[in-house]
Amino acid sequence: MKTDDGIRAPAPAVPRPPISLPQRSALLTRAGWSAFVIAALLVGVLAPLLNLVVPQDSALHLSDYAVALLGKIMCYAILALAMDLIWGYTGILSLGHGLFFALGGYVMGMYLMRQIGREGNYKSELPDFMVFLDWKELPWHWALSDSFVATLLLVVLVPGLVAFVFGYFAFRSRIKGVYFSIITQAMTFAAMLLFFRNETGFGGNNGFTDFKRIVGIAIATPMMRMFLFVLTGGCLLGFFLLARALVRAKFGRVLQAIRDGESRVMFCGYSPVGYKLAIWTISAMMCGVAGALYVPQVGIINPSEMSPANSIEIAIWAAVGGRASLVGPIVGAFVVNGAKSWLTVAYPEFWLYFLGALFIAVTLFLPNGIVGLARGWKRGGK
Amino acid sequence: MTPELMEEGAMRLERLRVEQSSGKTESGGRQAGFSRIATPGEVDLTHGRILYLEDVSVSFDGFKAINKLSLDIAPGELRCIIGPNGAGKTTMMDIITGKTRPDEGTVFFGSTIDLLRYNEPQIAQMGIGRKFQKPTVFEHLTVFENLELALKTDKRVVPSMVFRLDSAQGDQVADLLHTIHLAEDVNRLAGNLSHGQKQWLEIGMLLVQDPKLLLLDEPVAGMTDEETARTAELFLTLKGKHSLMVVEHDMSFIRTISEIVTVLCDGSVLAQGTLDQVQADERVIEVYLGR
Numbered sequence: 001m002k003t004d005d006g007i008r009a010p011a012p013a014v015p016r017p018p019i020s021l022p023q024r025s026a027l028l029t030r031a032g033w034s035a036f037v038i039a040a041l042l043v044g045v046l047a048p049l050l051n052l053v054v055p056q057d058s059a060l061h062l063s064d065y066a067v068a069l070l071g072k073i074m075c076y077a078i079l080a081l082a083m084d085l086i087w088g089y090t091g092i093l094s095l096g097h098g099l100f101f102a103l104g105g106y107v108m109g110m111y112l113m114r115q116i117g118r119e120g121n122y123k124s125e126l127p128d129f130m131v132f133l134d135w136k137e138l139p140w141h142w143a144l145s146d147s148f149v150a151t152l153l154l155v156v157l158v159p160g161l162v163a164f165v166f167g168y169f170a171f172r173s174r175i176k177g178v179y180f181s182i183i184t185q186a187m188t189f190a191a192m193l194l195f196f197r198n199e200t201g202f203g204g205n206n207g208f209t210d211f212k213r214i215v216g217i218a219i220a221t222p223m224m225r226m227f228l229f230v231l232t233g234g235c236l237l238g239f240f241l242l243a244r245a246l247v248r249a250k251f252g253r254v255l256q257a258i259r260d261g262e263s264r265v266m267f268c269g270y271s272p273v274g275y276k277l278a279i280w281t282i283s284a285m286m287c288g289v290a291g292a293l294y295v296p297q298v299g300i301i302n303p304s305e306m307s308p309a310n311s312i313e314i315a316i317w318a319a320v321g322g323r324a325s326l327v328g329p330i331v332g333a334f335v336v337n338g339a340k341s342w343l344t345v346a347y348p349e350f351w352l353y354f355l356g357a358l359f360i361a362v363t364l365f366l367p368n369g370i371v372g373l374a375r376g377w378k379r380g381g382k
Numbered sequence: 383m384t385p386e387l388m389e390e391g392a393m394r395l396e397r398l399r400v401e402q403s404s405g406k407t408e409s410g411g412r413q414a415g416f417s418r419i420a421t422p423g424e425v426d427l428t429h430g431r432i433l434y435l436e437d438v439s440v441s442f443d444g445f446k447a448i449n450k451l452s453l454d455i456a457p458g459e460l461r462c463i464i465g466p467n468g469a470g471k472t473t474m475m476d477i478i479t480g481k482t483r484p485d486e487g488t489v490f491f492g493s494t495i496d497l498l499r500y501n502e503p504q505i506a507q508m509g510i511g512r513k514f515q516k517p518t519v520f521e522h523l524t525v526f527e528n529l530e531l532a533l534k535t536d537k538r539v540v541p542s543m544v545f546r547l548d549s550a551q552g553d554q555v556a557d558l559l560h561t562i563h564l565a566e567d568v569n570r571l572a573g574n575l576s577h578g579q580k581q582w583l584e585i586g587m588l589l590v591q592d593p594k595l596l597l598l599d600e601p602v603a604g605m606t607d608e609e610t611a612r613t614a615e616l617f618l619t620l621k622g623k624h625s626l627m628v629v630e631h632d633m634s635f636i637r638t639i640s641e642i643v644t645v646l647c648d649g650s651v652l653a654q655g656t657l658d659q660v661q662a663d664e665r666v667i668e669v670y671l672g673r
Binding site: 021250257261278 | 512545
């Protein structure tokens, strides 16, 4: 029995009521694991069956168009998840995540360009655009583009390194809030201008396209397309678990503490620079992987992927779905991009108005996004 | 360099090692140095002072917030600081905790640690805890998570990815929850606590860091009379084990806890003594009541 007096004046004779300290929460709840397994089955079993086995004239057939669209949206969902870690949990709004996505995509694109071999229009060892520019040999930064293993590593390392160097100087100089957002925006814009130039060796404004095969296997077959689709789904689910593990650890609570009161965190003895840098770099690496999965599925990468508007859209997906919830941004990416693919066909001229209105509506009426709304209903229903 | 020379050098080095390990050196086993050895990270209290400020000045855009301030605090002392608004009380705490760099002067923690050479997290880890004027707790975390975060542990990035509360630390947090009267609110979000409870939680977050020196900026602001009385009780139990510097406007609270009161005015010390002494001081009456 606890009495008020027992707590207020803990006399040595009266034993204190024991406190049950909260246990470490599980990685996912039971319901969470069920949903996770269902999602894995949908992506890994059902989608391949409906696309490859079910005949084309059946009502249940999943069209190649739908596979391509869903695969693309899953790449975007990885971006939204990465954005949630840095914005939702740490409170740092990045408007330059499109750069890390494009860097991962370009690394993969370079490898795919080399895989074309002599089958290009000019029948040369070099990629077509280099022949066009009258280059005689590969530039130095293409040195590793023939190796698939090196490509896989660089897909993570290049965005990671760029993010680390940029983040180190920005966070050490205590650049925060809207200033940080503007600088990231400028960073991706500057990179876009750089990649637009022919002499930087990234194919100029055409970028890379006309891919033929990946690790020697033709890229435009239904099997390969489905394999990339399943791989993307696997990466998305894997990154979700990774993100969940990160935010569940004390590390994640320090990130939230930095978001809510950075100076208090410093006076608790934590140096926020290391924490910000770690999550910033992890987030950029996730974007790099998303980019590398995106390019073979979509078949093209060019500098417009680095345009500032693309990076802003990532933030909108996260906001619509609900920040600091991990699931929310994934939902947001599906909802907004689903709406986009329908609206840009049905009413192409209204898409941007719709996007703007959506952002304003979410900011005004749904500060916690779709997930916040769903949670509110659940609580209200009980 | 000849082989003989190298051999001789090696022999000398060997002899030195033996002497040092057996303690039979010419200086009787003591290492070089004028008196004690400064151990990094350890606060040297042999001179009887845990905090020492001398001739500290800082100005913001020409306004002298702190003007030739000199102040020192003994280990285990509970020092109250009073003064009119703008006297530089909060700025002084900013300087001690590394938030503001003074234009001139020296600030020492113990006899050996020059605080001006460290940043906020380093100073916090050395054992100076600070409570802000406005209670700042992490509103989206629970009471327990707030305390766990402040706990004295390895605060680098990778250790906090794998951190698990061990049973000794669990007991420490449980004990503290009783001390700050939040035992029944362990799982509540800190944002939902009352103002007084937030103040308590912030004090708890300080204590769980196990600081040697606590800087408390208006710790009883917004508390009920009962909560204020409890806080006074808590501070009196902390005195002796920790050194405390308390900035307050509540005179009855100060009367309950104070030994020595320092009056700050216009960025420097105006008077110092017991509360009765300073309240009788002509100059103190003048700054408080106006000319």
